[in-house]
Amino acid sequence: MxxxxxxxxxxxxxxxxxxxxxxxAPWIILFYLLVLGTMTLLAIFFMTNGGSYYKPGETRELFMMLSIFQLGMIGFLVPGLTAGVIxxxxxxxxxxxxxxxxxxxxxxxxxxWLASLSFMMFLVFATIPLYAIVFLYGGVSPLQLIKVFGFYVVTMLVVGSIGVLISTLIKRTGIATVVSYAVVFGVAIGTSVLAEIIRQFIRYQNRMNQVTSPPNSIWPDLLHSINPVFAMLNIFEEGPVQDLSSFTNAQSFWANVDPFWNYCLFYGGLTVVCLLLAIYFIQPVRGRKRKASAGEQ
Amino acid sequence: MIQIRNLQKSYGKMQALKGLTMDIEKGTVFGFVGPNGAGKSTTMSILATLLAPTSGKAYVGGYEVTSHPKEVRKLIGYMPDFFGVYDNLTAEEYLDFYGANYDIPAAERKQIIPQLLDLVNLSHKRDAYVDSLSRGMKQRLGLARSLVHNPEVLILDEPASGLDPRARIELREILKELRDMGKTIIISSHILPELAEMCDVIGVIEEGNLVAFGRVDEIYAKMQEQRVLRIRLTGQLEEAMTRLREMPVITSVTREGSWVVAGFAGNDEQQVELLRELTTAGYPVAAFNEAVGDLEDIFLEITKGVGS
Incomplete structure (x- = not known):
């Protein structure tokens, strides 16, 4: 009890x-389902040539497209839902x-944090019938479907926690929202940009040292594996990161972990850090951890 | 109940509190008086655990506010000068939400909320959305909210600001009831006569310094060391003023129409002697009285020159 x-x-x-x-709330739900539904049904219409035939390979692409579009919608809505909570x-x-x-x-x-995310989760789970239609055509495994929804949950948790932290630190909702979008956009683009910069830097170093073998560092791919778009593509075995264990000198723990779990672990950790910081900063007066004693003055 | 020791608070170079020290006993209604920016809200925020002082200590019920904020929060009910409400909640839901925040069981909340609404005369608005309430009603609802966990101390920052006269009277009546219930109440206001009626003790703060502190009657008595006499004459005003200036007990003499206003530093016997002297000298005295200074005068008198 x-x-x-x-x-x-x-x-x-x-x-x-x-x-x-x-x-x-009902307007957001309507708008969200209308956008995703229209896009999916139009894509089905064009891919099946007006419903005459379909290719399983193409429906897999349709599933990927729907998943990435939904990921974009999460990235677009969650900062807006969470940046004003505090x-x-x-x-x-x-x-x-x-x-x-x-x-x-x-x-x-x-x-x-949970109140904002539960609304977003409600939106995402309201789109399951759309996935069911696409799933009907085949080309995607049930495990991939589960991973996609797990991926959404992890992404929502981290984007939401970033939004809550920024909302705690910045007093004005307008500014907090802009900064939240900037940070989310920075993570979405920045990780891959940084990965490519590192890769090019290693290549340049190798050229300078006249090393002929291809660059063999795990860092660019690890960074790509925490990029939301590439990590999502990885669930469908597409994109630049597929098998980190192929690195000859990859002795680290990360090399042997599925990039999907890399993503979950990294952003799970970031979620905890953001929430702890928000909890710390929201307290106007932080009590000391000692036993309360009356009359201590 | 409340002890404040050498409390200081700075915002950058600006010092909002400059070593405030005072004690408020249990069951006292304490009026905190001062102009805007004097440090009243800062002091109240520190007592409400919303602000950490730069130095010094403040205790509520024996608990130091910065080291034991949780214990202090259980003891206090706080109503800030400006506060918002959740417009999409009904009055009952609003109180229920805060009751839940104080971990009061649902069954107990169901009993307490009608009593609180009754106390603040809002029983008829129980199912009304907070959005639809007038400012005075919202203020009373806020007061009910601060009482939801039955705190020993109420910290009310300018509760009457922005209210119309009727709403002020209603609020004053509620506060009188709370005083009778034995609550320790700290109330700030710049509407001084209201505080005089309600408070046992007042503290006057000016630019972060406590410039006067004590029981209302004591402060009145202290002020009356310097009395003001108003004398109406039907003629010979200039002569009478010259005569008054020559008297050692008179500190100042000014004219207001047919009235002569004189500062008087003497006792009752000397006042009787002064009147006798004027009439014996043949001045046509039509009226002779002592101006009764209200709390506004006291406030102006106490705070004059501070910070200049």
Missing amino acids: NVLRRLRNPVLFNEWKLRMRTNR SGERERQTLSILLTTNISATRLILGK
Whole structure:
């Protein structure tokens, strides 16, 4: 009973209630499904030449396209949903009151984070019927389907935690939203740009040292494996990262791990770090870890 | 109940509090008076565990606010000068949310909330959305919210600001009820006569310094060491003013129409003697009275020159 009480989060329940009471929520759901549905059905129409025939190889591409498009939608919506969760409370002048209640900083941050993500997860899981239509044509394994949805969850968790951290650090929602988009965009593009810079640098070094063998460093591919688009392609065995263990000098732990798990581990860790920082920074006064003693003055 | 020791708070080069020290006893209604920017809200934010002081200590119920914020939060109910509400919640849901934040079981909340709504005269608005409430009603709802966990100390930062006279009177009545319930209340305001009616003790703060502290009657008495006499004459005003200036107990003399206003540094017997002297000298005195200084005068008198 006590455990249940500890797990109960009033902030989370309140956010659910507030979010679903506005007109905004059904409009977002409608818009999201309309965009993805139209795109998928149009793609099916063109790929099957108006429904006359289909090739399993092409439906696999359709599945990939739908998955990457949905990933883009997550990257587009999650910063917007999370970047205002704390700064919005601050602007609404409700944060100071919340901070004087018994609710801990951890429960406050987790409540806000989970409430935003649960709405996004609701959107993603509402698209399952679309995947079911595409899945009907074949070309994709059930494991790949599960991995794709697992990938979405991990991506949402990390993008959401970045949004919450930025919302905690920046007072204005507008600025927090812009910075969140910039950071998410930076991660999406920056990891691969950095990977290619490192690869070219190694090549240049090899040329200078007159080494004829191809560059054999795991770092560019490791960076590619944490790029959301390439990591998603990797689930379908496409893209630049496929088998890190092919590196001859790849003795490290990472070389023997499926790049999908690399992605999950890296962003899982980043999620925890972002949330811990948000919890730390939201506390106006951080109590010392010692036993309370009355009359100590 | 509350002890503040040499409390200092700086924002960059600006010093908001310059070594504030005071004690507030349990069950006291303490009025915190001062102009805008004097340091009232800063002090209240520190007591509410929302702000860490630069130096010094503040204790609530024996707990130091920076090292034991959790314990302090259980003891206090805080209402900031400006606060927002969740517009898409009803009044009852709003209180229920905060009750849940204080880990009050749902069954207990169901009992407490109608009582609180009744206390702040909002029972009829129980199912109304917060958005639809007037400013005064929102203020009262905020007060009910700060009472949801039955705190021993209430910290109310300018609770009457922006309210119309009727809403102010209603709020004052509620605060009187809370005083009768034995709560320790810290209330800040620049509407001084209101504080005089409600508070047992007042503290006047100016530019981060506590310039006066004590019971309201004590502060009145202290101020009355310098009395102001208003004398109306039907003639010979200039002569009477010259005569008054010659008297050692008179500190200043000015004219306001047919009235002479004189600063008087003496006791009641000397006041009687002064009146006798004027009438014996033949000045046509039509009225003779002592100006009653209200809290506004006290405030202006106490804070004059501070920071200049």
